[in-house]
Amino acid sequence: MVEINAFFQRYVSKDSIFKNRASLQQEYVPRNLPFREGQIQEVASILAPALKNEKPSNLFVYGKTGTGKTLTVLHTTSEMQKVASSQKLPLRVVFVNCKLKRVADTEYRLIAELARHFGKEIPTTGLPTDEVYRQFYEIIDKTKQIIIVILDEIDQLIGKTGDALLYNLTRINAELKQAKLSMVGISNDMTFIEGLDPRVKSSLGGEELLFPPYDAEQLEKILTERSELAFIQNSLEEGFIQKCAGIAARDHGDARRAIELMRVAGEIAERKLSIKVSISHLDEAERMIDRHRIIDIASTQPMQYQLVLYATMTLCERKKGVFTGEIYGLYARLCQQLSVRPLTQRRVADILTEDDMLGLISAPIVSKGRYGRTREITVSMQENDFLSISLLLREGLGL
């Protein structure tokens, strides 16, 4: 009781290290984008015809996560919109993130979402896809206008629904009499356009733009700029930013991660009531982010997934390098114990692959020669996280 009181006393009496925490949040849009001037210029010149009432070419933007693709495109288009509205030009920019579950992750939903931006509500289900297209044409073709549709994370959508969708999108223009529509696709996957049907590729007829990852030096600049907004003066230890930039650069130059790392380190420092954010806080932040991510995934997954994960963890506790079959065996027994109908092994194999992708486990395929071919699975978690997550799962599942 006394200690807690003392804690609050200290907490209140001490000034926060943060000046403006929000500027480190994911949603924050910085006013300027360092090292992206060239790209901004490129995007601008490709899309500029829209300001002369001509249809700009389609554009594809590639680059790893956290290289500023989305921000660049948003920034340029919003500038264009300012010009357009001051000149009374009919330009519409629509931004859609194709990854958002239940919003735009299928063809139907994408078109419905686009239509929604033009004020036409379309039911979530029940209509044929053709009908959705029809209604979309109808609403946008009412007025003469140029429409730029920005499709963020478009590779996710195409991977899921096939490239016929892109073909349909390009065909839209043929159906329109008044309006014109061009696309800006943003993708994390550089190889995505090569995987397309050549016919689709040619009908797209688009420009391409590559965003290189930031190097450590650039990250350092970006972080410095951001930290001046976010922290009060002199609250970062000497060398902190360099280390932070280094970590992120090692991680394919992801600026978003770098900023998150900086924020979490700051929060840790603040919780510990230290005056400065130090390099040691960084290491802790790195671990904490990982831990949070894993706990989040593990606790929000559906029960079947949790069972599979629990089975995996239980087996891995005893020995390392477990095979799919063993996991399935234990999983099936657990199901019986809980009187749940077990999934087929086929499905469990997929679940294991997904967990591998998420980084919960590592599951490379190994061939044991005469004794078959399977995955050799190990759980990739820190020792102390392992225990707490295992416990969490056990309780959640009622075992």
Next chain:
DNA sequence: AGGTATTCACATGAAACTATTCTCTGAGTTAGG
């Protein structure tokens, strides 16, 4: 010894199925004129 064929234990792919959610349509029902 050296080379080929088998064989295991799954991996991987495709298609079909199930269940849920939602719209639309048209038949039947109801209430007011």
Next chain:
DNA sequence: TAACTCAGAGAATAGTTTCATGTGAATACCTGT
């Protein structure tokens, strides 16, 4: 007769199951020496 209700048909989608085919290398099985 207009308005309303309600069941049934048809869609989209997620999450599976079913069926089919693929696969890497340790062993088993030859072969000729």
